Amino acid sequence: MAFKLPELPYAYDALQPYMSKETLEFHHDKHHNTYVETGNKLLEGSGLEDKSLEEIVKQSYGKNAGLFNNAGQHYNHLHFWNWMKPNGGGAIPGALEAKIKEDLGGVDKFKEDFIEAGKTQFGSGWAWLALKGGKLEVMKTPNGENPLVHGATPILGVDVWEHSYYIDYRNKRPDYLKAFVENLVNWEYVEKLYNEAK
Numbered sequence: 547m548a549f550k551l552p553e554l555p556y557a558y559d560a561l562q563p564y565m566s567k568e569t570l571e572f573h574h575d576k577h578h579n580t581y582v583e584t585g586n587k588l589l590e591g592s593g594l595e596d597k598s599l600e601e602i603v604k605q606s607y608g609k610n611a612g613l614f615n616n617a618g619q620h621y622n623h624l625h626f627w628n629w630m631k632p633n634g635g636g637a638i639p640g641a642l643e644a645k646i647k648e649d650l651g652g653v654d655k656f657k658e659d660f661i662e663a664g665k666t667q668f669g670s671g672w673a674w675l676a677l678k679g680g681k682l683e684v685m686k687t688p689n690g691e692n693p694l695v696h697g698a699t700p701i702l703g704v705d706v707w708e709h710s711y712y713i714d715y716r717n718k719r720p721d722y723l724k725a726f727v728e729n730l731v732n733w734e735y736v737e738k739l740y741n742e743a744k
């Protein structure tokens with residue numbers, strides 16, 4: 547299936563002051579759009595045209611780097627817009643919170659580890675909360691890679707490419723990660739993906 551740039555699920559200025567209108571304009575309209583356009587060009591003739599996005603990501607991994615990078619980034623960003631909301635952060639829905647406590651040593655420990663994964667992803671990439679073999683794990687991946695290609699299902703991810711934070715936070719990636727966790731995460735969307743992945 548051809549890739550299509552979605553509308554943002556909120557106004558461009560809705561995540562201020564934690565993520566600016568300018569960041570979202572560049573990140574969504576320019577960066578994500580480039581992944582969609584380039585991905586569609588590379589999808590043509592790849593033999594994967596009729597597959598789902600998830601299948602395109604998994605089947606191009608290690609075989610068609612150009613297509614994989616763009617399809618992976620399209621998948622990651624489709625979810626990334628929904629992993630944030632105005633007045634985000636806050637309480638984690640009960641069943642998911644219990645699972646985080648059970649598998650990851652508590653909510654505070656999870657937040658620390660998730661932020662640490664983002665901080666220590668050298669260069670561009672993503673930090674994740676993913677479900678693998680029935681257990682939650684904090685992961686990190688380089689560039690456009692994601693947990694799908696490691697046998698896991700991502701339920702939360704944060705983009706640590708500089709294009710995601712440099713306008714608002716300059717080089718202070720840890721400040722961006724803290725703001726993401728405390729003020730932007732859309733836990734209802736994370737819970738929805740968790741329920742689907744279970």
Ligand SMILES: [Fe+2]
Pocket residue numbers: 573577623705707709710
């Ligand atoms: Fe991005």
